[in-house]
Amino acid sequence: xxxxxxxxxxxxRELAKYPPEHRQAAVMSALRIAQTEKGWLSKDTIxxxxxxxxxxxxxxxxxxxxxxxxxxxPVGKYKITVCTNISCMLRxxxxxxxxLEKKLGIGFNETTxxxxxxxxxxxxxxxxxGAPLFHIxxxxxxxxxxxxxxxxxxxxxxx
Amino acid sequence: xxxxxxxxKVVEVEHGSxxxxxxxxLGIAIPRFCYHKKLSVAAxxxxxxxxxxxFNKPLxxxxxxxxxxxxxxxxxxxxxxxxQSVMEFLLINHPLDCPICDQGGECDLQDIAxxxxxPASRYTEEKRVVINKNIGPLVATDMTRCIQCTRCVRFxxxxxxxxxxxxxxxxxxxxxxxxxxxxxxxxLSGNIIDLCPVGALTSKPFRYTARSWELVRRPSIAPHDGxxxxxxxxxxxxxxxxxxxxxxxxxxxxxxxxxxxxSYEGLNSPDRLKVPMIKHHGEWHETxxxxxxxxxxxxxxxxxxxxxxxELGVLISPNSTMEEAHLATKFAHGLGSxxxxxxxxxxxxxxxxxxxGVIWMGCNIPDVQEMDRILVIGSNLRNEHPxxxxxIRRAVANGAELSVxxxxxxxxxIPIKHKAICxxxxxxxxxxxxxxxxxxxxxxxxxxxxxxxDLLEGVRVWDNSQAIALSLTGHGETMDLISPRSAVFLxxxxxxxPRYTEIFSLAEAISSLCGATFGVLSAGANSVGANLVxxxxxxxxxxxxxxxxxxxxxxxxxxxxxxxxxxxxxLAKQAIEQAECVVALTAYKSxxxxxxxxxxxxxxxxxxxxxxxxxxxxVQSFTAVTKPxxxxxxxxxxxxxxxxxAGLHGFEFDSSEEVKDEIFGGEKxxxxxxxxxxxxxxxxxxxxxxxxxxxDLQRVGEIPQFQSDAIVRRSPPLQKTKQVTKAVLAGIHPExxxxxxxxxxxxxLVKQGTGSAIxxxxxxxxVPHGCVRIPGAIAATASLGDLLGEIYxxxxxxxxxxxxxxx
Numbered sequence: 001x002x003x004x005x006x007x008x009x010x011x012x013r014e015l016a017k018y019p020p021e022h023r024q025a026a027v028m029s030a031l032r033i034a035q036t037e038k039g040w041l042s043k044d045t046i047x048x049x050x051x052x053x054x055x056x057x058x059x060x061x062x063x064x065x066x067x068x069x070x071x072x073x074p075v076g077k078y079k080i081t082v083c084t085n086i087s088c089m090l091r092x093x094x095x096x097x098x099x100l101e102k103k104l105g106i107g108f109n110e111t112t113x114x115x116x117x118x119x120x121x122x123x124x125x126x127x128x129x130g131a132p133l134f135h136i137x138x139x140x141x142x143x144x145x146x147x148x149x150x151x152x153x154x155x156x157x158x159x
Numbered sequence: 160x161x162x163x164x165x166x167x168k169v170v171e172v173e174h175g176s177x178x179x180x181x182x183x184x185l186g187i188a189i190p191r192f193c194y195h196k197k198l199s200v201a202a203x204x205x206x207x208x209x210x211x212x213x214f215n216k217p218l219x220x221x222x223x224x225x226x227x228x229x230x231x232x233x234x235x236x237x238x239x240x241x242x243q244s245v246m247e248f249l250l251i252n253h254p255l256d257c258p259i260c261d262q263g264g265e266c267d268l269q270d271i272a273x274x275x276x277x278p279a280s281r282y283t284e285e286k287r288v289v290i291n292k293n294i295g296p297l298v299a300t301d302m303t304r305c306i307q308c309t310r311c312v313r314f315x316x317x318x319x320x321x322x323x324x325x326x327x328x329x330x331x332x333x334x335x336x337x338x339x340x341x342x343x344x345x346x347l348s349g350n351i352i353d354l355c356p357v358g359a360l361t362s363k364p365f366r367y368t369a370r371s372w373e374l375v376r377r378p379s380i381a382p383h384d385g386x387x388x389x390x391x392x393x394x395x396x397x398x399x400x401x402x403x404x405x406x407x408x409x410x411x412x413x414x415x416x417x418x419x420x421x422s423y424e425g426l427n428s429p430d431r432l433k434v435p436m437i438k439h440h441g442e443w444h445e446t447x448x449x450x451x452x453x454x455x456x457x458x459x460x461x462x463x464x465x466x467x468x469x470e471l472g473v474l475i476s477p478n479s480t481m482e483e484a485h486l487a488t489k490f491a492h493g494l495g496s497x498x499x500x501x502x503x504x505x506x507x508x509x510x511x512x513x514x515x516g517v518i519w520m521g522c523n524i525p526d527v528q529e530m531d532r533i534l535v536i537g538s539n540l541r542n543e544h545p546x547x548x549x550x551i552r553r554a555v556a557n558g559a560e561l562s563v564x565x566x567x568x569x570x571x572x573i574p575i576k577h578k579a580i581c582x583x584x585x586x587x588x589x590x591x592x593x594x595x596x597x598x599x600x601x602x603x604x605x606x607x608x609x610x611x612x613d614l615l616e617g618v619r620v621w622d623n624s625q626a627i628a629l630s631l632t633g634h635g636e637t638m639d640l641i642s643p644r645s646a647v648f649l650x651x652x653x654x655x656x657p658r659y660t661e662i663f664s665l666a667e668a669i670s671s672l673c674g675a676t677f678g679v680l681s682a683g684a685n686s687v688g689a690n691l692v693x694x695x696x697x698x699x700x701x702x703x704x705x706x707x708x709x710x711x712x713x714x715x716x717x718x719x720x721x722x723x724x725x726x727x728x729x730l731a732k733q734a735i736e737q738a739e740c741v742v743a744l745t746a747y748k749s750x751x752x753x754x755x756x757x758x759x760x761x762x763x764x765x766x767x768x769x770x771x772x773x774x775x776x777x778v779q780s781f782t783a784v785t786k787p788x789x790x791x792x793x794x795x796x797x798x799x800x801x802x803x804x805a806g807l808h809g810f811e812f813d814s815s816e817e818v819k820d821e822i823f824g825g826e827k828x829x830x831x832x833x834x835x836x837x838x839x840x841x842x843x844x845x846x847x848x849x850x851x852x853x854x855d856l857q858r859v860g861e862i863p864q865f866q867s868d869a870i871v872r873r874s875p876p877l878q879k880t881k882q883v884t885k886a887v888l889a890g891i892h893p894e895x896x897x898x899x900x901x902x903x904x905x906x907x908l909v910k911q912g913t914g915s916a917i918x919x920x921x922x923x924x925x926v927p928h929g930c931v932r933i934p935g936a937i938a939a940t941a942s943l944g945d946l947l948g949e950i951y952x953x954x955x956x957x958x959x960x961x962x963x964x965x966x
Contacts, residue, residue, distance in 0.1 A: 043339050057338040058325035065327040 002048060007037045011052060023053045027063050031070055040071040068123070069138050076111045076118040078157060079137050084121050087128035096132050097121075099147040103154070163229040178220035178231055179207055189233055190242060190271040192249075192356045193308035194221035197413060198317060204249070204308050206271065208241040209233045217241040239275075246276035249306050252287045252331070253357070255280065260304065262358030265371040268306065289334045294324075295342035296879035297349055297421055299366050305359035307333050311351040318414065319345040320552050320572030335359070344881050346545040346864060349420040353403065353413070364424050364876045365401040369393075377784035378405060380771050381419035382478055382764040383867060384544055385681040386410060386524065387773030388419050392765060392784045399423045399765055399785060409525050410777070416545035417880075418864055418871055423765070425873035430747040432760040433789025443758075448790065452797075455742040455757045456804030459494065462713040462740055468495030472706040474725075475501040475694050476718035477683025478868050479794060480769025481778075482818040483744075483761075484685065485692040486798035486810070487717045493807035497700025498711065501689035503719065504651075504682065504862065504935075506726040506945060508702045509660040509844060516837025517690045520774040521678025522646065528554045531643035532631050532675070534593075536564045536666055537586060538650015540571045542864045544680055548573070560635070562627040564589050566652060566859045566947075567932065568925040577626040582857050582929045583947045584850060587658050590665040591848055592620045596628030597672045611668065614846055632673045645675035651682045652861060655726060655946050664844040677838050681774045682867070688772030691835055692822055707734040716743040717794060718761070720751035720869055722941040729914035729944050742801075744794055747869050751941075759801075760791035763870055767793035768815040770822075776836050778828040780819065852949050858911065859932050860946030866936040888939055889952075890923030890932030901954060909933065910951040912944035917955065 003011075014029035030049045035041050041064050050060035064070045071079070080100065084093050101107055104117050111118040127133055130143025142153055160171045165182055172181045177200070182189045192204035202222035209220045212230035217237060232238055250272065257263040289302040309326055312335065316322040323343045326333055337343055343351075352362050374393040381388040381402075388411035393401045402423045404415035435451030436443050446454075463471055473491040475484050484501060491499045502508070527533075527550040540548035552573045555561050560576040568580045579589045595615040598607050607615070620628075631647075633640035647670040653662050663679075670677035681687055689695075696702050701709070707730045714735060725731035732754075735741055741755040746763045761767075766787045770780040787793070795815050802810030812818050823831045863886060865877040877883065889907060891899070901907055903922045908915055909931070916939060926932045935946045943950075 047338070056322040056325075058327075058336075059322055061338060062325045062327055066329050 003034055003045075003052075004037055007033050008052070011049075015053075024055045024059065027053060027055065027060055028067070031060065031064055035070060039077075040074050074111075077116050079118045079120060080134050081120040081122035081136075081138070082134040083123065083125050083132065085124040087124070088132040091131040093132035093145075095147065096134065096145050096150060099150055103151070161225055161227045161229075163225050163227070163231065165231045166233055172225055176225055178209060178211075178218070178223050178225055178229075181225055182220060182231075182233065187233055189220050190275050191221060192267060192271075192306060193310060195310055195313075195354060198310060198313045198354075201309050201313065204306065205245045206242065206249070206275075208238065208245060210235045210238040210241075242275045243277055246272055247281070250276065250280060251282050252303075253306060254286065254303055260301070260358040261299070261361040261366050262304075262355075263370070266358060267356035287331060292336055293340075293342070294337050295344065295348070295881070296876045297363055297417060298343060298352055299361045299363040301359055301361070302334060302336075303359075304357045305335050306357055307335065308356060309335070310354040310356070311335060311360060314351055314354055315343065315345055315348075318350070318549055318552075319347045320549075321345060323348075324351075342881060346417050346541050346882075347414060347549065349417045350404075350414050362401060364421060369395045369400050374400065377782075379765065379781045379784055380684070380779045381411075381415070382684045382771065383418050383422060383871060384416070384684060385520070385686060385774030386544060386546055387684065387771055387775075387777055387779050388415055388546065389779075390415065390419060392423070394785055397785050399426050409523065410773070411546055414546055414549070418545070418867070418877065421876050422871045422874045424876055425870040426763055426765055428747065428873035430749065430873055431788055431791070432745060432748050432758055433791060435760060435790070436758040438756050448792070448800075451757055451759060452800055452804050455740075455759065456801055458740045458756065459713050459715070459742060460805050463494050463496070466712050469498065469701075470712040471496040471715070472498040472701060472711040472713070473500075473715045474503060474703060474706070474717070474719050474721075475499070475689060476503065476724060476868065477501045477681070477686040477689055479685060479689070479718045480764070480767065480815075481685060481688040481692055481772060481822055482769050482815045483717055483794040483798060484689040484694040485818060485822050486795055486802065486812075487715065488692060488694045489809065490715070490798055490802050490805070490807065493802060493809070494805065497696050497698055498706050499694055499696060499700065500703035500706065501683075501686070501694045502703050503725045504655050504946065505659065505702075506655065506657050506704050506947075507659040508704060510663060510840060511696065511702065513841045513844065514837075515839045515841055517687060517776075517832075517835045518679045518681070518838055519687050519776050519836045520648070520680055521676045521838055523775050524550065524773075526644075526676070527551060527646070528557070529644060530554050530646045530676075531559050531640055532562075532633065532645035533559060534562045534564070534627060534631055534645070534647045534669075534675070536590065536647065536649050536662060537583075537653030537656060538563075538565065538648065538680060539567055539569050539652065539861050540573075540650065541569075542861065543651045543682065545864070547680065560630045562630050564593075564627070565650075566857075566927060566930060567861065568927070570925075576630055577623055579621075579623045579627065580927050582927055583652070583656060583859060584658070584852055584857060586653075586656070587661045587665065587846065587850075588618075588848055589621075589624055590662060590669065591615060591618050591846060592624035593628050593631075594665055594669050594672070596620045596625045597632060597669055600628065600632050600673075607668070607672075608843060610845075611843060614848065618848060631669070631675065642674075645673060646670075647675050647677050649679045651680070652859070652947070654679065654682065655860070655862075657945065657947055658850075660844050661846045664840060665846060667838065667840060668843070679774070679838065682862070684773075685771045687774055687776060688770065688778070691772060691832070707731050710734040710737050712738060713740040714738050714742070716741065716745070716752075716755070717798075718745060718869065719743070720745075720747075720749050722751045723866070723872070723936045723938075724868070726935075726946050727912070727944045728935065728941045729912055732941070744797055745869070746791065747873065749869070750938075759797050760789065761794040761797050762787045762791045766791065767795065769793075769795065770815075770819055772832070776832045778832060780816075854949035854951055855929060856950050856952060857930050858943075858945070858948055858950040859926065859930050860935040860940075860943075861932070862936045862946075863934045866934070872936075886934065886937075887921045887923055887932060888934070889918040889920050890926045891920055891952075892924060892926050892928055892930075893922040895926075895928050896920065896922055899952060899954075901952075906955055908953040908955050909943065910953065911948065914942040914944055916940055916942050 018025040207220040208217035389405040633643035721731035743755040
């Protein structure tokens with residue numbers, strides 16, 4: 001239920017970056033750390049993070065609902081976020097999306113039955129030079145995608 | 160100062176002010192939704208866009224600081240176009256169904272749309288719908304109407320001290336909500352109704368009962384706490400339908416506590432007494448005024464005649480008007496009795512005869528937020544004085560340090576610098592430690608009288624007392640203040656304390672040593688006023704405690720429900736029960752008055768003229784805002800006629816103003832007030848540091864906010880709040896629970912004096928060891944004794960559950 005000692009240690013590390021009376025400043029990092037541990041942010045997890053930072057739960061919820069990289073519903077083990085904004089679109093991100101949808105059998109905001117993959121539509125990730133692109137679990141970015149490259153990336157995931 | 164020009168008018172404004180401040184100063188209307196002068200600037204509604212010379216796009220007036228020579232246009236083509244476009248955006252998702260909205264007729268959005276919007280909507284697409292929230296019994300929500308100005312969010316965070324609402328999601332999905340299914344429990348929550356510029360947050364009790372233009376608005380004064388908030392009572396067909404604040408910067412600013420705002424629902428309670436009643440052979444009979452008054456007057460006179468005038472006791476609620484208190488006192492004196500008192504919840508009267516003047520809060524209300532150091536002794540601030548707590552909160556936000564000495568560790572939603580949470584009995588000890596620490600500071604050279612310094616000899620100063628003393632004298636972590644503006648306040652728990660006199664003397668000594676303002680935050684709306692009219696024993700008469708301890712044959716009760724309004728509920732009940740004649744002037748029928756002899760229906764504050772004197776010594780008179788209900792009559796009139804019937808002299812008043820004139824001797828009230836307010840004692844009072852108690856446990860009997868007086872107790876919406884429905888009846892520290900072998904949630908037998916009650920034990924970390932939180936002024940604890948005193952707890956032996964027996 002509650003956060004692990006490692007996660008709390010990580011949050012403490014973030015808190016050390018700010019003056020002690022501004023614990024709220026660490027809310028984004030703390031939510032990210034909690035999400036990394038739990039996979040997604042349940043209302044209980046958000047409340048726990050808020051309690052730890054000694055801020056009202058609603059203040060943490062505001063942040064968690066504002067940024068789209070925080071997951072408020074359970075997601076698969078691998079969350080693939082494909083950019084569909086203008087640069088990627090011009091470089092045929094639609095083909096990547098079609099391919100992923102066909103391959104995984106799911107649409108945007110859906111999770112495969114085995115709980116491995118979730119597909120998300122993303123906004124510009126600021127790397128238009130590498131379009132089309134997606135990232136996996138918010139951190140693992142892949143550029144110059146082609147259907148073949150996508151297959152290879154997905155195959156290599158569990159290794 | 161900067162010179163700027165708005166719409167061609169030149170104005171001089173201060174550095175750092177914004178365009179909207181300057182325009183408000185000039186009386187130029189700039190439309191706004193999110194901006195509020197008392198809240199931080201959000202600049203998210205964009206309604207206040209104006210054109211500024213040399214800027215090629217419109218600027219929000221609320222968030223743009225003025226610069227010298229700035230030329231601002233609020234009604235130029237560019238400004239009007241910007242305002243119209245913003246209005247169109249705001250109305251995209253706002254329902255255009257004002258006739259079915261409760262805010263209709265007093266809606267900022269409606270008004271501003273009429274003045275600044277386009278004549279018709281071009282929007283034909285589907286509007287969004289936001290699911291409604293239930294945030295408690297006071298505030299109704301209609302979240303689809305919300306325009307996300309976030310005033311409510313900022314109010315609860317900045318003024319209320321607790322962020323209970325937030326704006327979640329973003330863009331067109333943004334919505335205001337509490338966390339999951341939480342309610343908004345702030346004691347100031349009603350203000351978000353006034354702040355909401357649309358119909359998203361409206362008053363739940365008032366909802367759909369009237370349109371704003373049907374209401375008659377009359378000014379009055381809030382009758383529940385010592386602040387004396389100015390209110391506006393809204394009436395339709397002779398019935399009070401709601402209460403709103405009147406803006407008074409030096410008292411309530413533009414706010415109102417929930418107690419003052421929603422108590423009016425108790426005015427229309429079915430409990431209201433409409434005709435005089437006499438008890439005959441144990442049965443209540445309705446009667447007419449003449450019979451009732453003659454019966455009451457005759458009966459009282461007879462008892463005084465046969466048993467002596469000392470057999471009469473008069474108890475007056477501290478929420479009665481000055482006129483009522485004066486006439487009741489005069490009535491007692493007229494019959495030769497000195498047994499008069501308004502201090503119903505006090506129990507220590509050793510300072511009687513030693514006070515130099517009328518006890519007050521020692522400074523004016525706005526001074527509180529200018530303080531650098533504040534020490535609050537024995538007060539649950541949010542509970543007792545919600546709006547004063549808000550001022551202290553602001554003082555602390557501006558850098559003041561708050562210290563508390565209290566038997567309860569409830570969160571005032573104010574960062575506390577130092578605290579000493581101790582049992583009620585230990586408060587005296589802690590205060591003497593603080594006194595010793597203060598007197599030991601080098602900079603303070605004032606010598607204590609020998610009696611006190613001898614007393615302090617053996618006192619060992621704990622760390623937190625030392626810290627409180629340091630803070631109070633201006634020492635700080637990073638910077639010392641040479642001459643801090645500091646204040647020491649005594650709250651209700653101190654006043655109800657069995658050792659109030661010692662607490663008072665010590666607090667007085669502490670504050671005079673460090674040059675602090677010393678004041679008492681009185682409980683009732685007119686405690687200070689009743690003190691001024693002298694509604695207490697003068698020459699050895701009995702006080703509110705002794706009057707009940709040695710029962711009288713006759714009592715006159717003015718606005719009093721004995722078991723709920725007195726310090727010792729059981730004692731009050733017994734005394735009233737045994738009395739031969741009890742004349743109760745009351746607005747309500749009440750179980751607590753079942754043992755009375757005559758009930759005389761008097762009117763609550765809305766139906767009488769009168770005067771309240773607030774704890775800062777402000778004398779505020781008000782007039783009746785509605786007609787009396789049924790045959791009820793203003794208290795001062797009833798007392799006047801009662802005086803006539805009893806054949807007393809000096810009861811020939813034709814108006815409450817004449818009574819007021821008599822109180823102030825025809826002088827200007829402020830002159831009298833100025834002369835009489837004085838918190839000093841004639842002499843220091845002996846203080847005993849170590850008092851051994853018989854019991855291991857002490858009761859901490861605070862008065863819950865929504866139980867404080869007869870009107871509040873009858874307000875259904877306030878009684879539905881979490882503060883009441885989830886109230887802890889017997890709060891004990893979890894470790895103490897384990898020590899006593901009691902399980903959380905178990906029913907326990909609580910014994911005090913001759914009375915006992917069965918209450919549910921709750922683990923409560925805010926209660927210190929050796930204490931039990933058991934509130935007063937509620938029926939469940941009306942069989943118990945002193946609010947603060949020794950108490951015994953027993954487990955109820957486990958017996959076979961009832962169900963099994965019946966099965």
